[in-house]
Amino acid sequence: MKPSIPKGTRDFTPQEMANRNYIFNTIKDVFRLYGFQQIETPAMENLSTLMGKYGEEGDKLLFKILNSGDFLSGVSDVELEERNSNRLTSKISEKGLRYDLTVPFARFVVQNRDKITFPFKRYQIQPVWRADRPQKGRYREFYQCDVDVVGSDSLINELELIQIVDEVYRRLNINVVVKINNRKILSGIAEIVGETERITDITVAIDKMDKIGLENVNKELFEKGISTEAIGKIQPILKLSGTNQEKLNQLKTILASSEIGLKGVEELEIIFNLCKSLKLQTTVELDLTLARGLNYYTGAIFEVKALDVEIGSITGGGRYDNLTGVFGMPGVSGVGISFGADRIHDVLNQLNLYPETSEEQTQILFVSFGEKELAYCLPWASELRKRGMNVEIYPEPVKMKKQMSYADSKKIPFVAIVGETEMKENKVMLKNMKTGEQKLVGIDEIPAP
RNA sequence: GUGGUUGUAGCUCAGUUGGUUAGAGCGUCGGAUUGUGGUUCCGAAGGUCGCGGGUUCGAGCCCCGUUUUCCACCCCA
Numbered sequence A: 001m002k003p004s005i006p007k008g009t010r011d012f013t014p015q016e017m018a019n020r021n022y023i024f025n026t027i028k029d030v031f032r033l034y035g036f037q038q039i040e041t042p043a044m045e046n047l048s049t050l051m052g053k054y055g056e057e058g059d060k061l062l063f064k065i066l067n068s069g070d071f072l073s074g075v076s077d078v079e080l081e082e083r084n085s086n087r088l089t090s091k092i093s094e095k096g097l098r099y100d101l102t103v104p105f106a107r108f109v110v111q112n113r114d115k116i117t118f119p120f121k122r123y124q125i126q127p128v129w130r131a132d133r134p135q136k137g138r139y140r141e142f143y144q145c146d147v148d149v150v151g152s153d154s155l156i157n158e159l160e161l162i163q164i165v166d167e168v169y170r171r172l173n174i175n176v177v178v179k180i181n182n183r184k185i186l187s188g189i190a191e192i193v194g195e196t197e198r199i200t201d202i203t204v205a206i207d208k209m210d211k212i213g214l215e216n217v218n219k220e221l222f223e224k225g226i227s228t229e230a231i232g233k234i235q236p237i238l239k240l241s242g243t244n245q246e247k248l249n250q251l252k253t254i255l256a257s258s259e260i261g262l263k264g265v266e267e268l269e270i271i272f273n274l275c276k277s278l279k280l281q282t283t284v285e286l287d288l289t290l291a292r293g294l295n296y297y298t299g300a301i302f303e304v305k306a307l308d309v310e311i312g313s314i315t316g317g318g319r320y321d322n323l324t325g326v327f328g329m330p331g332v333s334g335v336g337i338s339f340g341a342d343r344i345h346d347v348l349n350q351l352n353l354y355p356e357t358s359e360e361q362t363q364i365l366f367v368s369f370g371e372k373e374l375a376y377c378l379p380w381a382s383e384l385r386k387r388g389m390n391v392e393i394y395p396e397p398v399k400m401k402k403q404m405s406y407a408d409s410k411k412i413p414f415v416a417i418v419g420e421t422e423m424k425e426n427k428v429m430l431k432n433m434k435t436g437e438q439k440l441v442g443i444d445e446i447p448a449p
Numbered sequence B: 001g002u003g004g005u006u007g008u009a010g011c012u013c014a015g016u017u018g019g020u021u022a023g024a025g026c027g028u029c030g031g032a033u034u035g036u037g038g039u040u041c042c043g044a045a046g047g048u049c050g051c052g053g054g055u056u057c058g059a060g061c062c063c064c065g066u067u068u069u070c071c072a073c074c075c076c077a
Helices: A014-033 A055-060 A077-082 A085-092 A102-111 A156-172 A183-192 A196-206 A209-223 A228-238 A244-254 A259-276 A323-327 A341-351 A371-386 A400-409 A420-425
Strands: A044-046 A064-066 A093-097 A120-129 A141-150 A176-182 A283-286 A300-306 A313-320 A334-340 A364-368 A391-393 A414-418 A428-432 A438-441
Touching: A014 A120, A014 A141, A014 A156, A014 A341, A044 A102, A077 A085, A085 A093, A102 A120, A102 A141, A102 A323, A102 A334, A141 A156, A141 A341, A156 A176, A156 A259, A156 A300, A156 A313, A156 A334, A176 A183, A176 A259, A183 A196, A183 A228, A183 A259, A196 A209, A196 A228, A209 A228, A228 A244, A244 A259, A244 A283, A259 A283, A259 A300, A313 A341, A334 A341, A364 A371, A364 A400, A371 A391, A371 A414, A371 A420, A400 A414, A414 A420
Parallel strands: A176 A283, A364 A391, A364 A414
Antiparallel strands: A044 A093, A064 A093, A120 A141, A141 A334, A176 A300, A300 A313, A313 A334, A414 A428, A428 A438
16 A cells, blocks of 8 residues: 555654754743743644634634544434534533644633642643645644643733744744734724624734735725725724834724723833833834734734735734633733744744754764674764763774765764775764765774763 | 545556556565674565446446545635
């Protein structure tokens, strides 16, 4: 049979893993600088945990797991005849693969509330699955790197997340812009145009602003049944321009009659002012057309875009006031962001920004001419490993050409050649694979890593 | 979920209006070179042309179905 993997999934070669680990390690290092601690949750969750948290669309994209054993035993012929997939699903499947890391985290917080202290700062790097149709930069299995802090309303948390984004992308050498908005402002907008109920339709439409343009946004709003009058009132908001502060000032006037809208403006103002005291490399930009799909966000929302690559957002997140509420723990606010490791990988790839040498590389390979020489290499290798070097011994004394090619294909910088002469002198012939130079050396003359 | 696109050697791809035995480059293996890789030269292995059906004297090529890839929409990291 022809081997294959499910669509939208990928294998990772050693080279790709080295690159991915570079991303993960960079991100982890920065998370730890701010006191975030790692957790993991199971790949599968109970469907009751997952369903209804991501909107109607999200439910469709959940991978469901068939109950084990005779999963049809509890289903009547009538139910089978009905062919109602939704109803049948709940009978034959009670588990699903996680769709993101935030909802399982909310479940984790509620379930482990006795073991954690608030504010709780956690990070989590694990794959998530979506039954989406694969596309450019979109997979059915991909990794998210989430940082969240729950149990604190302070806007300092928002600020720290911006700092983390700034530092991660500084270390990765990717130029980005942080776009920020506030759900309360969007609610305010819906309020003043008199379409409070239609906030989702309005936000989904204006979110497409930079993609389809003003005219098409208006068209979509109209098609969604928003009144012409209301659309007219939204126009000045979509056309806002100037500095962040100028935009905020204009918003204060526009949203004067909306309490919630003004609250959102105030929150953003505080964040921008706090930003000024920091030396951020990244520009933080107020973008009123930023809406983000997930409807559990209630405060600040973020999105990070790479400036030099066309790829969509590579990081996103926001504040959610009551995510743990559905699990029976109301009043806990959280804010977090998620780094899209796979898209960051694509960006680094396109810009060729991966470091040339990886920590995972073998630094020295022992090659030998016979069984005796092979045995001679063992204590040498042990000693060098004790000194912290990554060392390999070619496990068979096959032809030199084969052993050298191996070193070459793995880009191992040094080869220690062992034959009779070397053994007699208690030395090895150390060859620098880049320059081709080689000399007879004792163990203490081998350069430290 | 909707529309389009793609599939030929391990990989990247040629393959004429349908016509004998389906090719190349890279990679792999062997040799030139019995203690030296990355360069060069020679040679070899490697294919149910995604799968199933149909049209035809004859199909890699045309038709139908199916699956896969990629792209757009919906949505999203």
